[in-house]
Each structure stands twice: as structure tokens, then as C-alpha cells.
Amino acid sequence: MAVSTVNISPTALNQPLAQPSDLPALDKVLHSQALAGALEQYGLSLVTQQLRLLLAKLRHQALQQTLSINEVAVAAIAKQLLSQLQQLTASKLKTVINLTGTVLHTNLGRALLPESTVAAISQVLREPTNLEFDLVSGKRGDRDSLIEDLICELTGAEAATVVNNNAAAVLLMLNALANHKQVIVSRGELVEIGGSFRIPDIMSSAGSTLVEVGTTNRTHYADYERAIGEHTAMLMKVHCSNYAVVGFTKETPLTELVALGEHYQLPVTVDLGSGTLVDLSQWGLPHEPTVKETLAAGADLVTFSGDKLLGGPQAGFIVGRKALIxxxxxxxxKRALRVGKLTMAALESVLALYRSPELLPQRLTTLHLLTRSAPDIQAQAQTLQPDLQHYLGEQYRVHCQAMFSQIGSGAMPIESLPSFGLVIEYVGKKSSQIMQLERQFRSQTPPLIGRIHKDALYLDCRCLTPTQADLLQATWSQTSL
Known part of the structure; x- marks a missing residue:
């Protein structure tokens, strides 16, 4: 936890003030025993550079008469330098404890990869691979071939290619097939993907002209047909995975759009977004259209993400008709948007798990988190509750409570998953205390991320791993705020 500090002047402690002349020479500090390990760990160049900066700072403080004589001792300077080096070299990409209740949290990296996938990535990091080398012919190969057969096996597609995310997949598809041409899309499907990145923006970047048809809530077959002209290159559907329109609505079924496309010899493409490969309803989750179902309904091309419901690394797939691919x-x-060997290794490993769908809840991390039972999560929360109460003390009240998780990353936005967690309330009247506590949790190592709701801090335990739970229990039971 972050600890507040109070600056106390040297005179308040009756310590003599340091003068600039009291500062030791750089070499004396640099070659002191206290920095022997630092030189080996960080290297002479970095240690020297940071020591110069520190000595300049201390010299300024001495001139300002705000530095005690004890603070210019070699040991004290070395200790401060070691802390400075540790902060400087610490990675900004930190592992966090996700207690937000959102399984596929975009800001926290979306899907977590299975251990088998982590091992596959580790292997290709250490040694050369046949990323783009055909071992049969001995000539340059196609990196898509490493996973194309597997994708086609799982989806029923004729061919497939992969790029670095789904937005890139849509951009590439449009630019390759509809540059300087028109693409017809329902107004009700002009979604914002996230971060103010919208389908119309992608269309514009791809050089395509967007033709909006229908209204926000109702789009008919006739709306599409009336919009078709000599410059039309594609009919496109966008699966509304990140919002829902309810009430007086009308959506043209994909099968009807396919028939229209066949009549006018226009490809029909579908941006599925989340892109699940299996029927999630078999595990009690809401049904989401699968890639295989979409292709079977007649779509010529389907684009989808790798790091959402598929449970893999960040990637974007384009699957469908071979000629178009x-x-x-x-x-x-395609070359600008292609993926590297780490992504390929991760995709191959994750996709291979889908050959044994009955084992997915145990082997695929994302599905495991989505299918955790509420009683299992409740037991975990109840175990942690007394330790967290001990840690926070009497000024806070901690209780276990049923709550609802969400899938996240735009997948099934109106669906929720029964979950359980801890709710922290401040006993006094200062509601700002909860905000301060939330900031303190974020500043600890590893950072703990929850969510504030109605002047209380909610810690949903759905995504809490056993290892993380043990760490929290050990910390909370042995210390206090």
C-alpha cells in the first residue's frame, strides 16, 4: 500500500546542515561496497548517469539549506540511488489483480492465455522457427499456412488470413475489395468499436464510400436493394456485439442479404467482432453467433477478433471464400498488418484446444473464468473477508455480497454472469475515503483494480486466481492499513 510521508526539516531533528562541500566525490560513492551489486545489475553507464543526477539534486538541496549532514553520507546516497535505479528500470507494463468483474477487460489486456499457449510462445522466443519458410520446398513460405488449415477446420471456411486485430481485418478487407467503391451497411450497425474508433472511420480510411440504409432501429431487405448501384462493391453486416437495440426493431436476416448478394453478384461480408468458435449455450452462457454458423448462412467473408471470446492473443481473422482471401x-x-511469430505460436496453440471442445472449460482460460460457478466464487470471497476486514480496520465495513460480472470487450453487452465478491464501505461520513482507498489499492504491488459503485468499493472475485487469492490473504492477514 502507498504510505504517506511528512517532510521534516533537518533543524527540527537537531541535525547539522550539510554544505555542498560535504558531498562525497562521485567515484567514492560509485566504488563503495554498497553499490557493488548495482554495478553488476544495472551497468556502469546507467549507475554513473543516475548518480550524477542525484548528486546534482543533493547539491541544490544543500545550497537551499534543506539537507542534513546524515543525508550526504555515502551509505545514505547509495541507498537513495538504489531506490532511484529500481524505479527507473521497473517495467511500466505491470501485472494487476482484476477484481472489476469484467472478464475480457480491454484496458487490462482482454483474454488471458492458457499455460500451454504461454509455453508455446516461450519456445519460439528462444529458437529460430519456420515462420515464413516452407520446410518441404526449402523456399519462402506463407506464414498464414501455419494456422490456416486449423482455422478452416474449425470454421468451415475455404481459406483464411490473419492480421494484428479485428479493426485491421476490416480495414484490409475493405481496402482490398472496395477501394473507391460503395459498401452498404444498415444505420443500426454503424457501431463504435471503442476508443472513438467507428465503422464509418474505418470505411473512410479504407477508401470506401459508406452507404447507410434503413434507420437506427429498422432496416429492411428493400432498403439494401434500393441502395445497390453500379459503384456498389459489397453488402456488409456488423454484429452489434457492444450494444443492443430493443423494442420496435427490424433486422434483415443474413440469409436474405446473402440471397440479395447472389442476385446482384455482390459479396456479403460480416464483421462478427467477438468471433466465438463454439456454441457457448452448452455451458449455460448466452448464445452468440459462431463463425461457422455465419459462414454456413452464406456469408462470403467473416472478420473477428482473436482476444475476445476466442480466448487467444490480439489478432484479427478474415475467413471465407478462397478467391476473395x-x-x-x-x-x-497485408504485409503492413501481418502478425509475428509470437502471435502465430499463440494462435496455433489456442486454436488447437478447440479440437476437444468438451475440455475447453478446463483448458481455455477465458471460458474457465466465464463458467466459474457463483458458489465457487462465493467460497473464495468468504475466505478473504475476515482478512480484508482485519487489514482495513474498524473504519471500514467489509461484507460478502452477490453481484454480477460481465463478459466485456463489447461481447453480449446486456448479459450478466452471477458472481460474488467483497463490498467495502466507509463507516464515517467522508465518502472520499472510498476513492482514496481505491487509489491505494491501485498503487500497491501488484495493483488491485476494483470498481466504485454507490460510495462503496466492489471487488468481484470471478477473475481472482488461487495464487492471487493466497497473496492477498497473506498480505491482509499479516498487516493493516
């Missing part, structure tokens, strides 16, 4: 792969943007 080949045209896309020949486009110059």
Missing part, C-alpha cells in the same frame, strides 16, 4: 492476401496492406 487470395485477393486480400496480395494487397500491400
Amino acid at each position: 487470395e485477393a486480400i492476401k496480395k494487397h500491400p496492406l
Whole structure:
């Protein structure tokens, strides 16, 4: 936890004030025994650079008469330098404890990868691979071939390609097949993907002209047909995975759009977004259209993400008709948007798990978190409750409470998952205390991320791993705020 400090002047402690001349020479500090390990760990160049900066800072403090003589001792300077080096070299990308209740949290990295996938990535990090080398012919290969057969097996597609995320997949598809041409989309499907990145923006960046049809809540077959002209290149559907329109609504079924596309010889493409490969309803989750179902309904191309419901690394897939995929792969943007060996290794490992769908809840981390039972989560929360109460003391009240998790990253926005967690309330009248506590949790190591709701801090335990729970229990039971 972050600890507040109070600056006390040297005179208040009756310590002599340091003068600039009291500061030791750089070499004396640099070659002191206290820094022997630092030189080996950080290197002479970095240690020297940071020591110069520290000595300049201390010299300024001495001139301002705000430095005690004890603070210019070699040991004291070395200790401060070691802390400075540790902060400087610490990674800004930190592991966190996700107690927000959102499983696929975009800001926290979305899907967590299974251990088998982590091992696969580790292997290709250490040694050369056949990323783009055909071992049969001995010539340059196609990196998509490493996973294309597997994707086609799982989705029923004729061909497939992969880029670095789903927005890139849509951008590449549009630029390759509809540059300087029109793409017809329902007004009700002009979604904002996130971070103010919208389908119309992608259309514009791809050089395509967006033709909006229908209204926000109702779009008919006839709306699409009336919009078709000599410059039309594609009919496109966007799965509304990150919002829902309810009430007086009308959506043109994909099968009807496919029939329209066949009549006018126009490809029909679908941006599925979350892109699940299996029917989630078999595990009690809401049904989400699968890639296989979408292709079976007649879609010519389908784009989807790798790090959402699929449970893999960040990637974007384009699957469907072979002739269209080949045209896309020949486009110059494909090289700019291609993925590297780490992503390929992770995708192959995760996709391979889908060959045994009955084992997915145990092997695929994302599905495991989504299918955790409320009683299991409740037991975990109840175990932690007394330790957290001890840690926070009497000024806070901690109780276990049923709550609802969400899938996240735009997947099934109106669906929720029964969960359990801890709710922290401040006993006094200062509601700002809860905000301060939330900030303190975020500043600890590792950072703990919860959510504030109605002047209380909610810690949903759905995504809490056993290892993380043990760490929290040990910390909370042995210390106090």
C-alpha cells in the first residue's frame, strides 16, 4: 500500500546542515561496497548517469539549506540511488489483480492465455522457427499456412488470413475489395468499436464510400436493394456485439442479404467482432453467433477478433471464400498488418484446444473464468473477508455480497454472469475515503483494480486466481492499513 510521508526539516531533528562541500566525490560513492551489486545489475553507464543526477539534486538541496549532514553520507546516497535505479528500470507494463468483474477487460489486456499457449510462445522466443519458410520446398513460405488449415477446420471456411486485430481485418478487407467503391451497411450497425474508433472511420480510411440504409432501429431487405448501384462493391453486416437495440426493431436476416448478394453478384461480408468458435449455450452462457454458423448462412467473408471470446492473443481473422482471401492476401496492406511469430505460436496453440471442445472449460482460460460457478466464487470471497476486514480496520465495513460480472470487450453487452465478491464501505461520513482507498489499492504491488459503485468499493472475485487469492490473504492477514 502507498504510505504517506511528512517532510521534516533537518533543524527540527537537531541535525547539522550539510554544505555542498560535504558531498562525497562521485567515484567514492560509485566504488563503495554498497553499490557493488548495482554495478553488476544495472551497468556502469546507467549507475554513473543516475548518480550524477542525484548528486546534482543533493547539491541544490544543500545550497537551499534543506539537507542534513546524515543525508550526504555515502551509505545514505547509495541507498537513495538504489531506490532511484529500481524505479527507473521497473517495467511500466505491470501485472494487476482484476477484481472489476469484467472478464475480457480491454484496458487490462482482454483474454488471458492458457499455460500451454504461454509455453508455446516461450519456445519460439528462444529458437529460430519456420515462420515464413516452407520446410518441404526449402523456399519462402506463407506464414498464414501455419494456422490456416486449423482455422478452416474449425470454421468451415475455404481459406483464411490473419492480421494484428479485428479493426485491421476490416480495414484490409475493405481496402482490398472496395477501394473507391460503395459498401452498404444498415444505420443500426454503424457501431463504435471503442476508443472513438467507428465503422464509418474505418470505411473512410479504407477508401470506401459508406452507404447507410434503413434507420437506427429498422432496416429492411428493400432498403439494401434500393441502395445497390453500379459503384456498389459489397453488402456488409456488423454484429452489434457492444450494444443492443430493443423494442420496435427490424433486422434483415443474413440469409436474405446473402440471397440479395447472389442476385446482384455482390459479396456479403460480416464483421462478427467477438468471433466465438463454439456454441457457448452448452455451458449455460448466452448464445452468440459462431463463425461457422455465419459462414454456413452464406456469408462470403467473416472478420473477428482473436482476444475476445476466442480466448487467444490480439489478432484479427478474415475467413471465407478462397478467391476473395487470395485477393486480400496480395494487397500491400497485408504485409503492413501481418502478425509475428509470437502471435502465430499463440494462435496455433489456442486454436488447437478447440479440437476437444468438451475440455475447453478446463483448458481455455477465458471460458474457465466465464463458467466459474457463483458458489465457487462465493467460497473464495468468504475466505478473504475476515482478512480484508482485519487489514482495513474498524473504519471500514467489509461484507460478502452477490453481484454480477460481465463478459466485456463489447461481447453480449446486456448479459450478466452471477458472481460474488467483497463490498467495502466507509463507516464515517467522508465518502472520499472510498476513492482514496481505491487509489491505494491501485498503487500497491501488484495493483488491485476494483470498481466504485454507490460510495462503496466492489471487488468481484470471478477473475481472482488461487495464487492471487493466497497473496492477498497473506498480505491482509499479516498487516493493516
